[in-house]
Amino acid sequence: MNALVAPEHLPAILTPEKTALLARLAEGLAPEELYWVAAWSASRAGQAQRGASPADAHAGTATAPRLTILYGSQTGNAKRLAEQLAARSESAGMPVRLLRADAYPQRDLAKESHLLIVISTQGEGEPPDDARGFVEFLAGKRAPRLPGLHYAVLGLGDSSYPQFCAIGRQLDARLAELGADRLAPLGEADVDIDQVAVPWSSKALEQAREALGTPASAARSATVHALPTRNTHSREQPFAATVLANQRIVSRDSERAVHHLELSLEGSGLRYAPGDAIGIWPTNPPALVEQWLQALRLDDAQEVTHGGRTLPLAQWLGREREMTRLTRTFVAAHAAASGHADLMRVLRKENAASFAELLASHQPIDLLRRYRAAWRAEDLVAALRPLTPRLYSIASSARAVGEEEVHLTVARVEYDAYGAPHWGAASAFLSSAQEDATVPVFIEANDRFRLPADDSRDIIMIGPGTGVAPFRAFVQDRRETGARGRNWLVFGNRHFTRDFLYQVEWQEALKAGALHRLDLAFSRDGAEKTYVQDRLREQGRELYAWLEGGAHLYVCGDANHMAKDVHATLIDIAVAHGGHSPDAAREWLADLLTQGRYARDVY
The missing domain is CATH 3.40.50.360 (Flavodoxin domain)
Structure with missing residues (x-):
């Protein structure tokens, strides 16, 4: 078998510009994806040898x-x-x-x-x-x-x-x-x-x-494409990533604990690019599992069979079922089990607002305590949704930290309500992970949330709270590649002294010229609350000039409030500083979205 030749040692057939473009296109592709690209390229080469131009080939496949x-x-x-x-x-x-x-x-x-x-x-x-x-x-x-x-x-x-x-x-x-x-x-x-x-x-x-x-006989063998035999990891087959570091990055008196985690991907074959997310398969908090068992008076060791699998009830609840997210399906099942009129009433279509409020303010455990019902273990497992992975924006550039390491930023959800403690499943799991523990992970590519291919383009990053995570990766990557464009970050949180995530890093990036502008909004530090959209309005003229000059705009964070408020503010800025009518401003912003120059990673 011929040894593989490193790309830099191959004969120089392409121009430097085409070589750079090819490298950028291949960045972040998994091994099996690179093999597919190779097969596709070979097919195109065969078409060219037979006298068919790429345009002809496309025209043929279109019809x-x-x-x-x-x-x-x-x-x-x-x-x-x-x-x-x-x-x-x-x-x-x-x-x-x-x-x-x-x-x-x-x-x-x-x-x-x-x-x-x-x-x-x-x-x-x-x-x-x-x-x-x-x-x-x-x-x-x-x-x-x-x-x-x-x-x-x-x-x-x-x-x-x-x-x-x-x-x-x-x-x-x-x-x-x-x-x-x-x-x-x-x-x-x-x-x-x-x-x-x-x-x-x-x-x-x-x-x-x-x-x-x-015809059914046309089915192809799975071995038609020569794919690498090395193990690859995915959502269905996550990799057990070792925790390298877990550090709290807000002050002790902050209202919400935020942790910076560093995980090892060594041996996984997983690769990521700035803008991608890491998927986490969490385990529900043991204290929450115990709350459920006590509230329902069920035995944690009871064997339960569901979907062809038999597991102890404690394992179903701890690793297999959603316990922190209230759903219509579970509310309906608990209403039927409890026979409580209030629950049945809130499920009616005309009470959509009340139901939405219930979802926002309660976890399932709150219903179990408030509306008592007798549950059989088998029925409980069947009524709960399967546990799903959580996605976190990756907070590191592989160029800066190495390909076998990945960072993420986690805000721990923990609060008291209705006389009892509450937790978020993934955030509690991650924030309490000790060094050398393992976390099941996979990479979720986000092709629409990418740095511009032209590194001379300016970028504007809007990321309050943990929404700043992907922009840490962006700034790291642009610094490592020597990108020529300017970098502008708009960050917000509650308090400057308690909640300024990665403060030292941003200040060092400013001094080094890796960050060209930093605007801050700390909502609880003044007599009036100030948010990132308020800073955008204040700098509206310059922001619009950056966008008209070809800048890319990125927004990451809360979808229900922040992202909507930022979107509305951008329309107002286009009206105030671009001379657009409201309808034309909306079209202008929609065009930026279509071009890929306005990208959102919201949740």
């Missing part, structure tokens, strides 16, 4: 019968499902292309014959950022008639909220209105995604295979 899979994803779930669909399609012998919604050429829609869409719904019935343009196009007057299209839509959402799968429903109805035929009924997946996604995927792909005329 050839094939299955197109589009996804719109905010937290990665829709992307993951779409990738699984594409892999299954290829294995079944179907020609397929997989695209993020904002990378889809809208002119291709009129020529599509078979289309699957996987899309999530955010907040109050909004599309994910990467699908806003596609959703608006499809809803608008420019959307074409689609009599030749066969399609299916899988919507992802949370049934605890009023606008459950609203975007999926909207797209499904609109495609039918435009004359397209359904390959499969609309799928509406709740937080326990696989219950709906698995059967929907099987049905949609079988219908697509039949519609495309792909």
Whole structure:
């Protein structure tokens, strides 16, 4: 077998500019993804040798019968499902292309014959950022008639909220209105995604295979592509990362403990880029498990069988079930078990506001104490949702800390309510992790939250609280690469002396020229509360000038309040300093979003 040659030792065929572009495109790709790129490149080379230009090849694939899979994803779930669909399609012998919604050429829609869409719904019935343009196009007057299209839509959402799968429903109805035929009924997946996604995927792909005329015998062997045999880790197969450091980075009298964690990825094969997230599989706090067992008078050692698995009840509660997030499903089950009229009343559609308030102010344990009911262990496990991983923005650049180390910033959720202590599952798990303990992790790529490819572009980073985490990675990376653009950070928290996260690092970055501007908003230090959006208004003229000069704008943090307030402030700034009307300002901001120059990592 020939030894692999390091890229720097290969003959110089490409220009330095093309070599740099290729390196940037390959940055952060996992080994199996790099092998796929190599196979794709070899295929393009074969087309060129046969006399087909890349443009000809694209034109041919645009009209050839094939299955197109589009996804719109905010937290990665829709992307993951779409990738699984594409892999299954290829294995079944179907020609397929997989695209993020904002990378889809809208002119291709009129020529599509078979289309699957996987899309999530955010907040109050909004599309994910990467699908806003596609959703608006499809809803608008420019959307074409689609009599030749066969399609299916899988919507992802949370049934605890009023606008459950609203975007999926909207797209499904609109495609039918435009004359397209359904390959499969609309799928509406709740937080326990696989219950709906698995059967929907099987049905949609079988219908697509039949519609495309792909024989069952065309299924390809899984060994067609030469992929590396080294172990890779994923959401389904997390890596046990060793805790290298766990340090509190706020003062002792701060209202909320915030920890900086450093984890080892040595031997994992995991790679990440600035803007990516790290997924954590938490264990519920032992004290919370004990609260449940006492409240329900259940035996922790009782064996419970569910979904073909038999485990002690304590293990179901500690490692397998959501215990800190209240859901409509559990409220309904507990209302039925307790027979309490107040719970039944709050579930009614006309009481949506009261139900939303209940979700925001209570954990499940609060209902167990307030509305007493007798639960069988088997019924309890069945009524609770499976535990899901939590995503944290990565707070380090691999260029700065090494490829086998990753940092994150964790605000511990811990408070007293209704006479008892409460915790957040993942934050309690992480903040209490001792050095040399292990944490199950995986990397969740976030392709829309990336530093600009052109390092001469300025960047503006808005990150209050732990939302500053990815910007620590951004500044580290830009310093390591010698990026030419300016870096402007807007940070906010409650108190300067208690809650200034990474204060010393920002001050050192300012002195070193790695950070060119730092604006601060500490909401509890003055007579009036001051937030990051207030600082943006104060610096509106300069901020608008940076954006008009080509700067990229990033927002990270709370989706329900901060991100909305910042968005509204940016519109006001465009009106005040850009001479736009309110409608034109909204279009200007939407265009920045479409261009990828306005990116949000909100939760």
